[in-house]
Amino acid sequence: DWSMAAFKDEAIAAVRAQVGDGKVICGLSGGVDSSVVAVLLHEAIGDQLTCVYVDTGMMRKGESDHVVSLFKEHYDMNLIHVDAGDEFLDLLDGVSDPERKRKIIGGTFIDIFEREAKKVGGAKFLAQGTLYPDVIESVSFDGGPSVTIKSHHNVGGLPERMDMALVEPLRELFKDEVRALGRELGLHADFVERHPFPGPGLAIRCPGEITRERLAVLREADAIYLDQIRKHGLYNKIWQAFAVILPVQTVGVMGDERTYENVLALRAVTSTDGMTADYYPYSHEFLGETATRIINEVRGVNRVVYDVTSKPPGTIEWE
Ligand code: XMP
Numbered sequence: 001d002w003s004m005a006a007f008k009d010e011a012i013a014a015v016r017a018q019v020g021d022g023k024v025i026c027g028l029s030g031g032v033d034s035s036v037v038a039v040l041l042h043e044a045i046g047d048q049l050t051c052v053y054v055d056t057g058m059m060r061k062g063e064s065d066h067v068v069s070l071f072k073e074h075y076d077m078n079l080i081h082v083d084a085g086d087e088f089l090d091l092l093d094g095v096s097d098p099e100r101k102r103k104i105i106g107g108t109f110i111d112i113f114e115r116e117a118k119k120v121g122g123a124k125f126l127a128q129g130t131l132y133p134d135v136i137e138s139v140s141f142d143g144g145p146s147v148t149i150k151s152h153h154n155v156g157g158l159p160e161r162m163d164m165a166l167v168e169p170l171r172e173l174f175k176d177e178v179r180a181l182g183r184e185l186g187l188h189a190d191f192v193e194r195h196p197f198p199g200p201g202l203a204i205r206c207p208g209e210i211t212r213e214r215l216a217v218l219r220e221a222d223a224i225y226l227d228q229i230r231k232h233g234l235y236n237k238i239w240q241a242f243a244v245i246l247p248v249q250t251v252g253v254m255g256d257e258r259t260y261e262n263v264l265a266l267r268a269v270t271s272t273d274g275m276t277a278d279y280y281p282y283s284h285e286f287l288g289e290t291a292t293r294i295i296n297e298v299r300g301v302n303r304v305v306y307d308v309t310s311k312p313p314g315t316i317e318w319e
Pocket residue numbers: 102150151152153154196197198199200204240274275311314315316317318
């Protein structure tokens with residue numbers, strides 16, 4: 001694609017012009033956006049770049065190992081794996097308000113990036129995969145100043161307290177263009193095709209208080225759900241699919257006993273940019289089989305429901 005080839009060259013030149021011989025930290029989540037930024041910057045500035053993968057303790061099953069090992073295998077770049085699960089989860093203890101969750105998480109990300117920036121000898125820049133829809137949504141949600149840290153969601157007065165300048169080479173792109181750029185950069189297909197995953201991770205799929213126990217139940221169920229989607233060849237037909245563990249318990253029966261366990265909601269949508277979305281019309285067979293597997297294989301869930309809300313009026317995430 002010649003236009004993406006041209007975009008890539010321009011973006012590389014722009015990054016070089018912006019950062020000069022300065023050092024750059026890049027938050028790498030393994031999502032397509034941050035992966036594309038990482039590879040683009042690596043091509044642009046090589047060793048001046050250090051990628052930081054932050055395990056928030058709210059990643060999906062096996063995700064941290066998968067992302068870090070794939071990147072290490074394919075790219076000869078500086079990559080730090082920060083295991084910050086306890087730091088995040090301790091700060092989130094007892095917090096159930098969605099906006100407070102996001103503020104705490106966003107603030108902790110910044111603390112970590114600043115810490116890592118010092119460790120590499122003073123990085124002056126923070127790179128991240130902000131896309132055009134993030135820019136638009138951040139303005140319309142907050143109505144506030146030009147919020148530059150990724151979207152309405154992660155923000156919480158962060159730019160003011162951050163010392164680093166932002167490098168955001170994808171600010172003008174939509175998701176499908178980011179994927180095209182990723183292919184242009186030779187990014188591994190595993191990353192190019194990946195469903196979006198929000199920065200706060202499983203925190204916003206755990207409405208109410210986040211506990212390690214609830215996260216563990218959610219993580220197992222979510223993994224089975226995604227396994228079902230892959231097995232049925234549906235992964236690339238869906239924009240995003242995930243499970244949500246609800247802050248409510250319902251009655252069930254298991255053998256002769258009554259159970260009082262968690263309810264899990266499944267979500268899947270199609271979309272082209274995340275700004276509008278339709279729920280995915282699974283077959284009843286698929287839904288039934290998936291619910292049965294989750295209930296049989298995950299201790300702590302006795303009911304599964306499917307979310308049939310489109311966006312608008314719903315949002316993709318539940319909080
Ligand atoms: P909503 O729920 O607003 O989501 O319809 C639109 C897209 O944004 C993702 N999302 C987030 N991404 N931090 C992020 O980095 C967040 O706090 C956040 N909240 C939602 C969501 O997964 C979907 O792709």
